Structures are given as C-alpha cells and as structure tokens.
Amino acid sequence: MSATLCIDWGNSRVKAAIFKDKKLVEVQNFSDSEAANSLASLISQHQPTKGILCSVVKHPQDVEQMLRENLRHFSILDSNTRVPIMNAYTTPGTLGADRLATVVAAHMLNPDKNNLVISVGTCITYNFIQKTRTYRGGAISPGLHMRLKAMNQFTDRLPEVKVDGDLLLLGYDTDTCMRSGAIFGMAAEMDGMIDRFASQYPDFNAILTGGDGPFFASKLKNKIFADPDLLLKGLNLIVDYNVPQLQ
Structure with missing residues (x-):
C-alpha cells in the first residue's frame, strides 16, 4: 500500500501527516528544530513513496534535500503546481x-x-x-x-x-x-x-x-x-x- 507524506510548514509549527489508500493514518505536530528528525522518523516508519511540502515561511534546505533523497516523488506546492480546480x-x-x-x-x-x-x-x-x-x-x-x-x-x-x-x-x-x-x-x-x-x-x-x-x-x-x-x-x-x- 503506497503512503504519502504531506507537510504543512507554518509560521510557528510544522504539521505532517501520512496518508495510506487516501486515508489519514497519522498526524504529528512539532517545532522547526524538531522537523528533520521527526520527518525522518515518519519516513522510516511508513516508507512513503510520495510527498509534498506546503510552506508559508522559508524552510531549511537540508530538510528539503532529505525529503528529495528519500521520496520517489517530492514536490513543493506553489503557483506552478497542477491543481484540480x-x-x-x-x-x-x-x-x-x-x-x-x-x-x-x-x-x-x-x-x-x-x-x-x-x-x-x-x-x-x-x-x-x-x-x-x-x-x-x-x-x-x-x-x-x-x-x-x-x-x-x-x-x-x-x-x-x-x-x-x-x-x-x-x-x-x-x-x-x-x-x-x-x-x-x-x-x-x-x-x-x-x-x-x-x-x-x-x-x-x-x-x-x-x-x-x-x-x-x-x-x-x-x-x-x-x-x-x-x-x-x-x-x-x-x-x-x-x-x-x-x-
């Protein structure tokens, strides 16, 4: 069963979720400083093949690089992303x-x-x-x-x-x-x-x-x-x- 990692990088906290077969199976909240370790743990546990990051602030490049290296398909949501609306x-x-x-x-x-x-x-x-x-x-x-x-x-x-x-x-x-x-x-x-x-x-x-x-x-x-x-x-x-x- 394919898993997807979705990340909401906000002004004060980071929120991440794992979806499997279109169902939300886990949600975690953590601080910016905890993001790298927490996201790596989610990837290790659920083995997602797809991921997306939505950020309203500048996120750390090392975290982005880690996501790109560990996910077969990774994207950052922006104005160029195809959306169904x-x-x-x-x-x-x-x-x-x-x-x-x-x-x-x-x-x-x-x-x-x-x-x-x-x-x-x-x-x-x-x-x-x-x-x-x-x-x-x-x-x-x-x-x-x-x-x-x-x-x-x-x-x-x-x-x-x-x-x-x-x-x-x-x-x-x-x-x-x-x-x-x-x-x-x-x-x-x-x-x-x-x-x-x-x-x-x-x-x-x-x-x-x-x-x-x-x-x-x-x-x-x-x-x-x-x-x-x-x-x-x-x-x-x-x-x-x-x-x-x-x-």
Whole structure:
C-alpha cells in the first residue's frame, strides 16, 4: 500500500501527516528544530513513496534535500503546481500555498457546495471556491495573537495579554477587556463573513480550520464544520492529482 507524506510548514509549527489508500493514518505536530528528525522518523516508519511540502515561511534546505533523497516523488506546492480546480486569483504568485490547498480539499469533499474556508492562525484567511470549482479569492485579517500583540505594541499603556485567562463578554479589568475584545471580536467577524457569503451564494457551506480553529468553533453563532486537518487533506489530493499512477 503506497503512503504519502504531506507537510504543512507554518509560521510557528510544522504539521505532517501520512496518508495510506487516501486515508489519514497519522498526524504529528512539532517545532522547526524538531522537523528533520521527526520527518525522518515518519519516513522510516511508513516508507512513503510520495510527498509534498506546503510552506508559508522559508524552510531549511537540508530538510528539503532529505525529503528529495528519500521520496520517489517530492514536490513543493506553489503557483506552478497542477491543481484540480480553476484559480481565478489575479496574482497567483502571491497566493499562499496553504490557502490553495484548503480550497482544493473543500471543493473535493463538498463538490456540490459553494465553500468558504475560514483558516484561523497567525492571520484569519477567508477563501471562497464556487461549486464550479473556481477559486475566487477572499479576505485576510489579523489573527488572535496578532491582535493582542498589536494592542500592546501600538499603545503606551495597554499590557501584553495572554490568550489563556478569564473570558467574559463584560471584561472586569484591562486584561479581560482586551481578551474579550480580541476573541469575541474575531468570532463576530467570522459570523459576519459567513452571513454575508451565505446571503449572496446559494448552496453555501463554511468550514473552519487552522491552528486556532478548534478554539473558535464553539464561539461562533453559526453552526460550522471544523476540520483541523483540511490543509493536509488538500495536499494529499493534490499529490494524487499529479501522480496517481505512482504506487
């Protein structure tokens, strides 16, 4: 049974998955410094023949070289990679590879829907793909840590607030007011975007993903499906689309 290694190299963490016979069988999260050893261990254990890397930062060249040496087919997702959707983004070279992978997964998993993918991480990205399999773009706004950090850095007196702590709609001190504004403000933003898209497009579906996706899933008024592994599933679909014959 052929295995595929899919790697999501993010701003703060690396996430890797093994797929066998189109099924997700293992997911690991690790830091940049742990990547080389962790990926080598996954390769040794599962013997994948195919692999793909999606990176939003500059990844170490020694890790890339190791992957190329150990996988029969290895690629880095970029604007030149063949994908099973139409990309109507006017500047495809500036489109984050992670955004592209998530909409591929959203469409292939829900082909009869107009899908909005909300990925909550360093930034919130809203990515919309029509059921005609055409990716149209979306929106980008600051993520949770960025909002909290910005309030501290761009003011003289507001403190640096951590995400963990009391969360109430009505904050009782500066820390809880900032936390409430950032978290409930983000939830209201996401609900508002969902409502706007749903009002304009029939057969609408929204999917929540990203590192902070599970944290916000219960805080939205809209009932939304959360899939923390959507990007990895998209990468696997892209590999299968390009090298279906490789066993």
